[in-house]
Amino acid sequence: MKKLLNDPRDFVDEMLDGLVSAHSTLKLGGESARVVHRASGTWQGKVGVVSGGGSGHLPLFTGYVGEGLLDACSIGNVFEGPTVGSCVEAIQIANGGRGVLRLYGNYGGDRMNFDMAGEMLEDDGIRTTTVLGTDDVASAGPAERTKRRGVAGIIYAYKTAGALAETGADLDAVTAIAQRTVDRTRTIGVALAPCQVPGSNKPSFTLGADEIEMGMGIHGEPGIWRDKLKPADAVADEMIERLLAEKPNNASTRVSILVNSLGATPLEELFILFRQARKQLEAQGLAIVQPLVGHYATSMEMAGASFSLCFLDEEIEKLLAAPAHCPFWKVSA
């Protein structure tokens, strides 16, 4: 697989250098130099919202640092959790004196490192809470929902927790809205072609030239079925059907949908998918609010797309509409 890079060992650091020099609202910090935070800092009295995760998923995770979203984000090597040290530093940087929410995807390494970081900071008197993104419906059955992995849908929780924190709400309220948003968000992906970790000499999975895999995760985690490529409408219909089958009990008739590229799939194809998804949702009597179509959570050059549905309630809808500003997602007042 061809990649534009220098030494694979410098992939993450050079990427971060470029990211913060292209976007003056972001700053690279910490002794680890693996924490991206707001250039303006976290204001005193604000609850901090911190995330973290491996590289290779831009705009996730670091790209969502900004006003009305994250305060800071620790970042690991490609597809690896962020180090304990960078998690400690991200929490310290985001500390405005009223506690910090750790909001990240449900992955083993990320969990261990954020847990250790929280334990280390207890003595410093920084109160932390945790909410895990668990939106990938294909990663475990409904009975094991807490084992599900976090994928693109986590950005809805970034948005609501970030917006509420900006109003001066306390840590418990910010944590509760993040958890409620995760609980009401579902994602499913479909993969068309794999990606490759820089420095590795093989793609992270194989898929036949004419095959797709429904439900595949963002690191090539196995999905629900693998079969011949189908027309976009058939793929979109199945994805919507699978997401609606997992609709939360208390869902209203209003949803936000995110049609996301896994990396290589172009906007053109995303819009073809969106058009059919919208038709299906409306046929079910659902109204679409604030649709998002684009590259929001990727796996480098992986081809494919994911659909996320956030089943709105009044507060979530209001917070989604609140102003936000990061390099990859802007919401104006």
Add this chain to the structure above:
Amino acid sequence: MSITPSAIASVVERLHMAMDGIEQRLNEADAKLGDGDTGGMLARVLAKMAETDLSGAVDPGTALTALAKAATIATGSSLGTLLATGLMAAGRTIKGRESVRVGELSEMVAVARDAMIARGGASLGDKTVLDSLDAVADALKGATTSAQAAHAVAQGAATALEAFRSRPNRIGRARMFGDGTVGLDDPGMLAVKELAAKLAG
């Protein structure tokens, strides 16, 4: 025989050198169950550990703690963080002691194993690196010289890898492949086996 910081440094150096020959094999084993980076990650961790100057370490416990810190700086992957957790726990049990006997290695590995279970949430039998450490702790019982210990570690790690090949992975990313993991080596277990074989060889 006793374990000294300089003996620990030389083991780390040998493990670091050994990665050259097995890095891609571990990546390939991982690509079947995960994302294909176990070899690259371990190479980076061992390089960072090998860079760590242990000449100033006053005792073996301090040396293990320094190596744990190096691992946490090099990676945040679950396997790397578990390795650091194990080193730190083992280092803590011998903290402040100038001399540690080879005969105590079995107990140190057991302490590391238990700390890693507590941190990562896996259980014995889930087909992870913990099952390798469990077998290694067992094999080390009675080893009193470094040659015996190296042989015991290699034998324990190889036995565990063989015993678990026909079983499914039950935790982490590999869990999602379910029965598809039967017949495949867990990359973490394979790493322990390969590195131990190099040390003994």
